[in-house]
Amino acid sequence: MSGSNPYTSTPTREQLLAVTNRYLTAFANDKTHPLYLLAFFSTTSPVTIQHYPSSSPHPQASNSSRT
DSSP states (O other): OTTOOTTTSOOOHHHHHHHHHHHHHHHHOTTSOHHHHHTTSOSSSOOOOOOSOTTOSOGGGOOSOOO
């Protein structure tokens, strides 16, 4: 696999399930240091944390209050 970049290939279903399981296990453990959780995210692209409903057509105008 000379010259292949593992970060640009499409992960298999098994790889996705394995990393999801490792992340959720670490996330659920109160003793996991928060910086360890960052290792699960990309180091080459910015991480986006969504703080609004995914169904919101205008996320910048979204607020958490219910009417």
